[in-house]
Amino acid sequence: MTNEEIMTAPIRWRRYFKWNTDHKVIGVQYLVTTFIFFLIGGVLAMMMRAELAQPGKDILDGAQYNAVMTNHGSVMIFLWIIPVFAGFANYFIPLMIGAEDMAFPNLNAASYFTFLLGGLVMMGSFFLGGANTGWTAYVPLSIIAPDGQTIWAVSLILVGTSSLMGAINFMTTIVTMRAPGMTFWRLPLFVWGMIATSLLVLLATPVLTTGLILVILDRVAGTVFFDANAGGDPILYQNIFWFYSHPAVYIMILPGMGIISEIFPVFSRKSIFGYRMIALSSLAISVLGLTVWAHHMFTSGLNPGMRVPFMITSMIIAVPTGVKMFSWLATIWDGKISFTTPMIFALGFISLFVIGGITGIFLAAIPFNIHVHDTYFIVAHLHFVLFGGSVSAIYAGVYYWFPKITGRMYNETLGKIHFGMNFVGTLLTYLPMFLAGMLGMPRRVADYAPEFTELNLLATLGGILLAFSTIPFLYNVIVSLAKGELAGSNPWRGLTLEWQTSSPPPEHNFESSPLVTSGPYDYGSAEGAQELLELAPAAGD
Amino acid sequence: MGSQTSALKDHFRAGGELGINHIKLGMWFFIASEVMFFGGLIATFLNFKINSPTLEGELLDVTLVGINTFILLGSSFAVVLGLDAIRQDKPRQLAFYLGITIVLGVIFLSGQVFEFRSLAAEGLTLTSSVFGSSFFTMTSFHGLHVLIGVLWASRNFIKTLRGGYSSSTSIGIELFGIYWHFVDIVWIILFTVIYLI
Ligand SMILES: [Cu+2]
Numbered sequence: 001m002t003n004e005e006i007m008t009a010p011i012r013w014r015r016y017f018k019w020n021t022d023h024k025v026i027g028v029q030y031l032v033t034t035f036i037f038f039l040i041g042g043v044l045a046m047m048m049r050a051e052l053a054q055p056g057k058d059i060l061d062g063a064q065y066n067a068v069m070t071n072h073g074s075v076m077i078f079l080w081i082i083p084v085f086a087g088f089a090n091y092f093i094p095l096m097i098g099a100e101d102m103a104f105p106n107l108n109a110a111s112y113f114t115f116l117l118g119g120l121v122m123m124g125s126f127f128l129g130g131a132n133t134g135w136t137a138y139v140p141l142s143i144i145a146p147d148g149q150t151i152w153a154v155s156l157i158l159v160g161t162s163s164l165m166g167a168i169n170f171m172t173t174i175v176t177m178r179a180p181g182m183t184f185w186r187l188p189l190f191v192w193g194m195i196a197t198s199l200l201v202l203l204a205t206p207v208l209t210t211g212l213i214l215v216i217l218d219r220v221a222g223t224v225f226f227d228a229n230a231g232g233d234p235i236l237y238q239n240i241f242w243f244y245s246h247p248a249v250y251i252m253i254l255p256g257m258g259i260i261s262e263i264f265p266v267f268s269r270k271s272i273f274g275y276r277m278i279a280l281s282s283l284a285i286s287v288l289g290l291t292v293w294a295h296h297m298f299t300s301g302l303n304p305g306m307r308v309p310f311m312i313t314s315m316i317i318a319v320p321t322g323v324k325m326f327s328w329l330a331t332i333w334d335g336k337i338s339f340t341t342p343m344i345f346a347l348g349f350i351s352l353f354v355i356g357g358i359t360g361i362f363l364a365a366i367p368f369n370i371h372v373h374d375t376y377f378i379v380a381h382l383h384f385v386l387f388g389g390s391v392s393a394i395y396a397g398v399y400y401w402f403p404k405i406t407g408r409m410y411n412e413t414l415g416k417i418h419f420g421m422n423f424v425g426t427l428l429t430y431l432p433m434f435l436a437g438m439l440g441m442p443r444r445v446a447d448y449a450p451e452f453t454e455l456n457l458l459a460t461l462g463g464i465l466l467a468f469s470t471i472p473f474l475y476n477v478i479v480s481l482a483k484g485e486l487a488g489s490n491p492w493r494g495l496t497l498e499w500q501t502s503s504p505p506p507e508h509n510f511e512s513s514p515l516v517t518s519g520p521y522d523y524g525s526a527e528g529a530q531e532l533l534e535l536a537p538a539a540g541d
Numbered sequence: 542m543g544s545q546t547s548a549l550k551d552h553f554r555a556g557g558e559l560g561i562n563h564i565k566l567g568m569w570f571f572i573a574s575e576v577m578f579f580g581g582l583i584a585t586f587l588n589f590k591i592n593s594p595t596l597e598g599e600l601l602d603v604t605l606v607g608i609n610t611f612i613l614l615g616s617s618f619a620v621v622l623g624l625d626a627i628r629q630d631k632p633r634q635l636a637f638y639l640g641i642t643i644v645l646g647v648i649f650l651s652g653q654v655f656e657f658r659s660l661a662a663e664g665l666t667l668t669s670s671v672f673g674s675s676f677f678t679m680t681s682f683h684g685l686h687v688l689i690g691v692l693w694a695s696r697n698f699i700k701t702l703r704g705g706y707s708s709s710t711s712i713g714i715e716l717f718g719i720y721w722h723f724v725d726i727v728w729i730i731l732f733t734v735i736y737l738i
Contacts, residue, residue, distance in 0.1 A: 100552060103563045168570040176556025176563040206574045210581030214678070223667055223674035225585065231593050231671045240581060 019113070021105030024505065026112050027091025028405065030083055031398075033112075037079035037119055042467060044072035049429075049463035052456050055448050065446035067130030067148075071122070074135045074152070077248065078159045079119045081390050085255035086111070086166045088397055089194045091405065093170055095498035095505060096188045098179025098514040103172040111165035118158030125151035134444055136245070139226035139237045143218050150219050153212045160205045160212075163251075167198035167205075179497070181516030188496045188520040189278055193258025196282035200247045200254075200289065208244035211237060238300055242293035250289045252386060253353075254282050256393030257324055260346045263400055264328050265521035266494045267343040268335025272521045274327035281320035288317050298366055299373045307366055314364035321357055325350065340492075341415030345396035348423045352388025356381055359434070374444070377437025380430045388426050395422065395473075402477075403491045407503040408484030414476040421469035428462030496520045568716050572723050579727050582682060583734060586675040590734075597672045600663050602656065603736050609652040610732050613687075616645035617725040620718045630708045632701050639698040642721070646691040653684050676735065683731055686724045693717055 015025050016032070047068050051060045060068060090108065094101055102108045125131060129146025131153075142149055174187070174195060187195075215237070217223040224230035226237050265272045272278065294302060294310040328350060337343065359381040362368050372378065395418070402410050432455040437443075441452045448456065490499040495518075501510050556563050623638030657677070660666075667677040697717055700706065706714060 103553070104567060107567075164574055168567050168574075171570050172563050172567040175559070175566060176553045176561055178555035180554060182555070202570055202574045203577050206578035207581040210578055210585070214585065217667075217674070217678060221667060223678065224671055225674050231589075232674075233588060233592070233671070236585060236588050240585070243581075 019109050021101070021109050022507065023090050023094050023102045023105070023108060024405075024509075026108050027087050027089075029112050030087030030090060030115070033116060033119070034080050034084040034087060037075055038084075039470065040123075041072055041075035041080055042470070044068050044075065046463060046467055048072065049460040051446055052448070053460040054457070055450050055453055057447055060446060062446050063132060066132035066134075066444070067126065069444060070131045070134050070137075070152075071126055074122065074131070074156070076386070077135060077252070078156060079115075079122065081252045081386060081394070082163060082248070083115055083159070084394055085194075085197070085252075086115075086163065088190070088255065088259065088394075088401070089166070089170055092401065092498055093173055093191055093194060094177070095404075095501070095509055096191050096496055096520075097174060097177060097182050098497050098510065098516065099173060099177035100508040100510075102169050103177055104169050107165050108169050111162045111169065114158055114165065115162035118155045118162060121151060121158060122155035125149075125155060136241060137215065138241075139215065139218070139234045140228070142215055143226060150216055153216050153219075157209055157212050160209055163201050164205050167201035170194050170198045171202070179514045179516055182497075183516075185276065185279075186516055186519050187279075188258075189261035189272065189275070190255065190258035192279040193254045193256075193261070193282050196286040197251050197254045199283075200251050200286050203290065204244045204247040204251075207240060211240035211244070214240075235297070235300055235302075238297050239293070242296045243290075246293040246296065247286075247289045249385065250285050252390050253393075254285065256349070256390045256397075257282070259393050259397040259400070260328065260349055261324075262494075262496065263342050263346040263396055264331045265523065266400075266492050267338050267340055267346075268332045269523050270331060270335040270521075271519075271523050272327070273330035273333075274323070275519065275521065277323050278327050281323045284320040285317060288313060288320070292317060295364055295369070298369045311364055311366050315361055318357070318361050325354065325357075340399070341410070341412060341419060342396045342400035344416065344419050345392050345399060345422075348419060349389060349392040349396060352384055352392055352423075352426055356384030356386075356389055359384065372437050374442055375437035376433040376441045376443050379443050380433035380437060383430045383433070384426075388430070392422070392426075395419075400492070401498075402480070403487030404498055404503045404505075406481055406484070407487055408480050409487050409491065410480040410484060411476050414472045418469055418472045418476065421465055421472070425462050425465035425469055429459050429466060430462070432456070432458040432462075495522060562712065564712055564716065565719070568719050572719065575723065575727075579679075579682070579730075582675075582679045583730065586679050586734060589671045589675050593671060595670065595672050597665055597670060598735075600660060600665050601736055602659070605652065605656060606732065606736055609649050609656075610728065612645050612652070613649050613725050613728050616642045616649070617722050619645065620714075620721050624711065624714050624718050627701075627706050627711045627714055628708050632704060632706055635706060635714065636698060636701045639694055639701060643691055643694045643698060646687055646694065650684060650687055650691070653680065653687075679731060680735070683724070683727055686727070690717075690721050690724050693720070 015022075016029055020026065020029075047060065048065065051058055051065055090102070093099075125148040128148040128151055130148040131137065131142075131145060133142045133145050133149065137149070137153070142153075174191060178187075214223070214225045218225050218227065218232075224232045226232045226234050228234060261272060261278055292310055292314040294306065295314045298307055298310075359377070363372070363378070363381060399410060399415055402408075436452050436455045436459075439452070441448055441455075487503045489502050491503075492499065497510075497514055497516070498505075500514060553563050556566070619638045619641040623635045623642070626632075626634035626638060657680075665673050665676075667673055694717060697706075697713060700713070
């Protein structure tokens with residue numbers, strides 16, 4: 001089939017609703033399903049912002065607020081950010097390394113359906129009294145919470161198992177299925193990001209499973225792991241939980257940083273600065289990320305002497321992160337920048353993530369940490385990392401690869417409107433929370449003192465802007481899917497392998513097995529330019 | 542079409558060049574995650590053992606469990622011999638050694654059930670104390686892994702009798718071997734942590 005035929009062929013919808021082992025189908029299944037969960041998590045967020053727009057209890061009572069808050073957090077983390085990157089990884093790892101599919105196609109399909117089941121179980125738990133402990137599910141609160149808490153824990157085990165299956169598959173695929181010439185030092189940086197992420201998933205997720213099993217046993221089998229009256233140890237839960245959940249932050253950001261590293265060189269028409277340093281810094285973040293968890297427990301009654309090493313390791317993580325930041329800035333420096341939607345989302349990522357990252361260093365400092373413990377400062381920090389950071393990177397990735405996945409271009413104007421609303425909305429929602437937190441407003445409460453009214457009203461207005469920002473996005477996707485301009489195989493003139501095949505790619509990805517002779521971002525080098533001339537016709541420039 | 546089939550043959554080219562079988566590699570990644578899962582359980586047990594020591598450990602019968610440990614070690618040895626046999630294309634020997642593995646696995650599980658019952662009779666149960674909770678949870682999850690291993694060995698046993706393995710198609714036995722040795726090693730660690738120190 002020629003490109004034209006593929007593009008004019010009707011989209012075969014049915015395969016997306018079935019057991020399908022094509023990594024591209026599974027990738028789309030992940031991307032679409034997780035986005036639906038993102039919208040659900042967003043509705044829960046808006047319920048909270050509505051409640052918090054004014055002091056006093058207006059819409060939700062305390063118990064309902066707690067359940068909404070808990071499920072907002074767990075939906076966004078476990079059903080949106082973590083698995084949406086599995087969607088990107090599924091679609092693009094085989095394409096980027098020049099393989100025909102993943103190493104274990106059936107395991108891959110199983111991981112998607114396990115995820116879907118886990119997501120539905122979590123939705124179901126809402127109707128059994130709803131988990132109401134916050135996504136952290138600290139004991140003893142999570143032991144006495146309503147039945148929904150047990151179902152919620154089961155859903156997390158399912159989703160965690162799904163991401164484990166994905167990690168095994170990604171790692172095996174990357175090691176064994178690279179095309180000839182695709183050495184490790186020629187892997188695109190998104191693939192390196194997924195190596196670092198998958199290693200973390202393999203090492204950290206099983207520990208969360210252990211912790212959740214202990215909670216479930218305490219709840220249903222009468223064990224006394226966390227029952228202080230019987231000698232149980234609530235702090236043990238916090239150690240187990242954060243051993244997973246701090247690395248989970250990197251599971252949620254490293255793939256995003258990988259996407260950003262793809263976008264900057266392409267739209268600056270320059271080779272990436274510090275390729276090996278960016279790849280190695282991802283691995284460094286993974287390893288260091290396993291050693292910092294107790295910075296979440298500075299007020300939990302740890303031995304004070306134990307807090308200092310955790311403060312130090314937490315601050316050291318800023319170094320590999322800074323390496324990435326400066327490498328990106330050096331990449332776009334003096335480049336021939338084109339401000340496409342993926343590029344401005346990537347630039348937005350840098351400016352928002354840096355706020356989240358730097359406040360993270362504040363929080364690693366024990367005295368400051370104690371001062372703002374459990375206030376809105378924490379909420380603001382984590383949302384700058386996960387919304388300003390991860391979600392910006394996800395949107396950047398969606399726009400960047402939309403032409404590849406669908407074969408059609410999106411609308412630039414709508415994309416820029418989306419970016420503007422999203423960027424302003426993020427700042428308006430979360431900046432006031434830093435202030436409220438510094439002034440002492442506690443988080444996870446449905447009501448607050450009247451002096452915080454203005455700040456909360458601002459945050460709610462920002463939230464409304466964020467909610468509306470999804471409208472131009474969804475409209476853009478739907479309209480472009482139907483009538484967008486045909487993209488051709490390489491509209492951005494990228495050098496990575498996914499652009500060296502038709503859009504969307506044929507069933508086995510490449511008409512003939514690719515041979516790699518240069519690095520992924522070798523703009524300007526003789527070899528890279530040669531490849532571009534031979535394989536990528538000029539389009540949309 | 543022709544180029545596509547030849548491309549499919551080279552599917553695992555990089556792995557081939559590195560001399561790595563993708564199924565085995567996937568198995569090792571799975572084992573890594575299992576190590577962390579048991580690591581969580583062992584850390585939990587040790588946390589209680591160190592921070593709230595009790596005398597309940599005295600109830601444990603080291604002799605019985607020591608014998609059980611050797612039984613499990615023996616079964617691991619049998620798998621090694623079985624793999625060796627099929628590499629020399631001796632499926633009947635493989636079936637014999639798999640049979641021994643299954644029998645030893647079942648003896649181990651019976652020993653564990655016996656141990657659990659006698660401990661319960663002395664008042665040590667899943668809900669009696671933190672020691673009971675962490676002891677029974679940890680050993681039960683290991684027992685569950687042994688049970689899965691016995692079922693897997695039984696499936697391989699039947700497949701062997703039907704002529705499903707040869708020196709060139711022994712990957713299924715190798716995979717089972719990796720798993721079974723892992724379960725064995727976990728037990729040696731549990732035995733040390735629970736009964737010896
Ligand atoms: Cu942390």
